[in-house]
Amino acid sequence: MENIQQQFVEMFGTEWGVMLFSLASNMTFIFAIVIPLLLGVAYLTFAERKIIAYMQIRVGPNRVTFFGIPWLRGWGQPIADAVKAMMKEIIVPTGANKLLFILAPVLTIMPALAAWAVIPFSPELVLADINAGLLYILAMTSMGIYGIIIAGWASNSKYAFLGAMRSAAQVVSYELAMGFALVCVLMMSRSLNLGDIVNGQQGNSLLNWYLIPLFPMFLVYLISGVAETNRAPFDVAEGESEIVAGFHVDYSGMAFTVFFLAEYSNMILVATLTSIMFLGGWLPPVDMEPFTWIPGFIWLLLKIAFILFSSFGFVQPSHTIAMIRS
């Protein structure tokens, strides 16, 4: 790192060299976060389809594979889906407001990705270690509504507009509950910095995590997180039976996929925030030999996967069952 910075300084002079170096290194970090995140989204859809399939005694996607390797069957499915979405035509309805129609997916994915800037993956691994990290995340996630409202309005369709109103109302109202649950966390940690929040949970074991003293807040946060992302028990915004699919009915191809990516990356974001604020982030569950061998990053990934599975994965099919029975 030092050598590269030196080279930049030699090439562009002291001030500009330092600025351009920080720009280049930040861009590298951003790509290092966004590309695994998008891959994670792709494979989250695959995992979701597979897990729900097994819960409903089906097989799920099991055809597309890489280079014809038989034991990778199904693993190529997300890639194939992505390629298919990119090949498809983006249809802009005649009555739509073209500028806003194209702008809406961009406005949805931007805050969903920008919020990841302050997430600490391990004690040293964080893009922007800012003091007001938690506030920044709240601000970014609250901007996600614009994409939804604009999409609904710009499509110039009643179904899309109704869907947008429903999801916007839902997101705005659950954001309050979410924010106040986080206020409790920052009162315990006495800091808005996400790294400090994790460090405040350090101790001998998982008994020091904020999960135990703030268990009701944990539930509130998780439930409103599921509601924010318009997932299963809170999917009135989607309303398959009455308003088709909500605000993105009129979107096709990559424009739709961008909404999809934003929704799933928001899901991963909520799971990540839950594991950082309540489940000790990168800290191992017990501060002892075999557990500390595993790097903190892996612990964080395991916690994210656990939250995703238990609150976003399980709820989905059980809801389907409830709908069938009712």
Place this chain on the structure above:
Amino acid sequence: MNFQDILFYIFSAILIVSALGVITVRNPVYSALLLVLAFVTCAGLWLMLEAEFLAIALVLVYVGAVMVLFLFVVMMLDINLDRLREGFWKWFPFGAVIALIMVAEVSMVLMGKYFGLEEMPAPRPQDADYSNTRELGRLIYTEYVYAFELAAVLLLVAMVTAIALTLRHREDKRSPSPSKQVKVRKEDRIRVVAMPSEKKE
């Protein structure tokens, strides 16, 4: 010109253009969205002034909550543009006076040397670990605690008033009462009638 100056000029150019757009654009949805853009770029400028708490609070409160409600209303309104333009000349003198006052105020800030503003020293840049969230919190809860609590009570009163004004109880509302539903027994509702089955002819 260093990097920060360039950023400043980019942000202020976007801010001025979008603020002009808010009042000149015909479509009210566009003008609401341009106002959002103005808020976000303004937050960027505040960040450059090391006021990160205020910048983020601006985005959180105005962009994330207030403007969403504006957009809600604007999108559902059916606005007739000709009706809006009717009173333009009637209100023009009033608006012109306000504009003049604002120009005077801004020029007092910008032309500080005529008003002795240069005697105020420029604030020293703070260290990296300086958290102005903490400083703000300390000020609010020590020096300005009464003013702060008064403001909080005012907001509470406003909230109660808003709810009281809009809350209407419907007389014809029908809703199931779960406690009554649970108490229902089979004997109250169902009468099992024993009937002989009909014989085939």
